[in-house]
Amino acid sequence: MYQNKRAAFYTLGCKLNFSETSTISRQLKSKGFIITDFDRVADLYVINTCSVTENANKNCRRIIRKAKEKSPNALIIVTGCYAQLKPKEITKIEGVDMVLGANDKFNIPNLLNNLNKKNKAEIHGCEIENLEYNSAYSLNDRTRSFLKIQDGCNYTCSYCTIPFARGKNRSDSIENIVANAKKIVNQGIKEIVITGVNIGTYDNKNKTFTNLIKELDKVKGVERYRISSIEPNLITDEMIDVVKNSKKFMPHFHIPLQSGSDLILGKMRRRYKTKLYLEKINNISKKIENVCIGADVIVGFPGETDEEFNKTLDFIRKLNLSYLHVFSYSERENTQAINLEGKVSKQVKSLRSKQLRILSEKLQRKFYEKNLNGNFKVLFENHNKDGMMFGFTENYIKVKTKYNHEICQTIKSVSLFNIENDGLMTAKFI
Numbered sequence: 048m049y050q051n052k053r054a055a056f057y058t059l060g061c062k063l064n065f066s067e068t069s070t071i072s073r074q075l076k077s078k079g080f081i082i083t084d085f086d087r088v089a090d091l092y093v094i095n096t097c098s099v100t101e102n103a104n105k106n107c108r109r110i111i112r113k114a115k116e117k118s119p120n121a122l123i124i125v126t127g128c129y130a131q132l133k134p135k136e137i138t139k140i141e142g143v144d145m146v147l148g149a150n151d152k153f154n155i156p157n158l159l160n161n162l163n164k165k166n167k168a169e170i171h172g173c174e175i176e177n178l179e180y181n182s183a184y185s186l187n188d189r190t191r192s193f194l195k196i197q198d199g200c201n202y203t204c205s206y207c208t209i210p211f212a213r214g215k216n217r218s219d220s221i222e223n224i225v226a227n228a229k230k231i232v233n234q235g236i237k238e239i240v241i242t243g244v245n246i247g248t249y250d251n252k253n254k255t256f257t258n259l260i261k262e263l264d265k266v267k268g269v270e271r272y273r274i275s276s277i278e279p280n281l282i283t284d285e286m287i288d289v290v291k292n293s294k295k296f297m298p299h300f301h302i303p304l305q306s307g308s309d310l311i312l313g314k315m316r317r318r319y320k321t322k323l324y325l326e327k328i329n330n331i332s333k334k335i336e337n338v339c340i341g342a343d344v345i346v347g348f349p350g351e352t353d354e355e356f357n358k359t360l361d362f363i364r365k366l367n368l369s370y371l372h373v374f375s376y377s378e379r380e381n382t383q384a385i386n387l388e389g390k391v392s393k394q395v396k397s398l399r400s401k402q403l404r405i406l407s408e409k410l411q412r413k414f415y416e417k418n419l420n421g422n423f424k425v426l427f428e429n430h431n432k433d434g435m436m437f438g439f440t441e442n443y444i445k446v447k448t449k450y451n452h453e454i455c456q457t458i459k460s461v462s463l464f465n466i467e468n469d470g471l472m473t474a475k476f477i
C-alpha cells in the first residue's frame with residue numbers, strides 16, 4: 048500500500064528512544080515505506096520526543112517547521128515522552144496530524160489509513176494505565192545497537208516525570224531479549240548497549256537483571272555488551288562478578304549519583320545515601336581492574352546551598368570515577384520537587400555546572416593518564432570527521448586515529464601513547 052512512499056524520523060532524548068524509533072522505522076519499512084533522512088523530502092515524518100529535554104516544546108516546533116518546509120503535504124506524527132505528557136499542547140503546533148501516546152507508539156501502521164493531512168490533529172493512545180511492553184532495538188548505527196530490555200519505572204524520584212511518560216516497570220522476557228541480541232549480531236553489529244528506564248529493576252517471571260546478563264553472555268557472536276545507566280542500590284556483588292568474569296561485558300558502569308549530599312538525596316527521594324554509593328564504587332573498583340565508572344550529577348536542586356553543593360564536590364573527589372554527566376535541575380510540572388523550598392538561581396546553577404564539568408575533565412584526564420602506554424582493544428566506528436576516526440577501548444577510553452575505511456566496525460589491538468589537546472587518546476596499532 049505504501050510502496051515508494053518515503054518515511055523520515057527524528058529522535059530526541061535517550062538510547063531507549065533511539066531503539067524505539069529504529070523499531071518503528073522497521074515496522075514502516077515492512078509496510079513498503081522507503082526510509083529516508085529527516086532533511087529529505089518525505090511523505091511521512093515521525094518525531095520521537097523527550098520530556099527531559101529543556102524547551103521540549105520549542106524543539107518540537109523547530110523540528111516540525113523543518114519537516115513542513117521540506118514537504119508541506121507530508122503527514123506529521125509526534126510520539127514519545129513529551130507527546131504522552133502534553134498531547135494537547137502538541138496538537139496546537141501547526142502542521143501536526145497525529146499525536147501518539149505510549150499506548151500507540153508502535154501502532155502507526157494500523158493508525159495510518161492514508162497519508163492525507165488531517166484537518167485537525169488527532170490524539171491516540173495516551174492512557175497510561177496497563178501499558179503493554181514493546182520490544183525494541185536499534186539498527187541504524189552499524190557499530191553498536193541499543194537493546195531495550197525493560198520500560199517504565201516504579202520509583203518516585205521527586206524531580207522525575209518519566210514514570211508519568213512511560214508508566215510502571217515492565218520487562219521483556221529473557222527469551223525475547225536473547226532472540227533480539229541474535230538478530231543484532233546477524234546484522235554484523237559488534238556492540239550491544241543494554242537499555243531501559245531503570246534496568247536494575249528488570250523482573251520477568253522472577254528472573255533478575257543478573258539472570259538476564261548471564262544468559263546474554265552466552266549469545267554467540269556478540270563481541271561486546273555495555274550496561275547503560277544502573278541505579279547504585281540495584282547493583283549486587285553477583286552482578287559485578289558476572290561483569291568481572293565475562294569476556295563480553297565491558298569493564299564500564301554508569302551509576303547515577305545525582306548529589307553527594309545526603310540531605311539532597313533525601314529530598315530527591317533517591318533510594319540510597321552516599322555511604323551505599325561509596326561502598327558500591329569501592330567494591331566495583333576493587334573487583335574489576337581498570338574499570339571505568341561514570342556518574343550523573345544534578346546541580347541546583349531545591350535546598351542545595353553552597354554547603355550542600357560543596358559536599359557533592361568533596362564526595363566526588365573521594366570516588367574512583369572517570370567522568371561525570373552534569374545536569375542543571377529544571378522544574379517539571381506535576382513533580383513533588385516543584386513545591387520544595389530553597390530554589391537555586393540560574394546563575395548559581397550555571398556556576399556549579401561549570402565547577403563540576405571542570406572536575407569531570409580532571410577525573411577523565413587522571414583516568415586516561417593511568418591508562419597511558421597500556422594495551423587495549425578498540426572498536427572503531429564508521430564516522431569520518433575531518434580525516435579522523437574514533438573508537439572506544441573496553442573501559443570506555445575514547446581513541447582517535449587517521450580514518451581508514453578498512454578498520455571501520457572492527458576491533459583492533461592498540462597501545463595508547465598520547466593524550467591530545469582535545470582530551471582524546473591516540474593509539475599505535477600492535
Ligand code: SF4
Binds near residue numbers: 201204208209244245
Ligand atoms: S529511577 Fe528515578 S530518575 Fe530514574 S526513571 Fe525512575 S523515577 Fe525517574
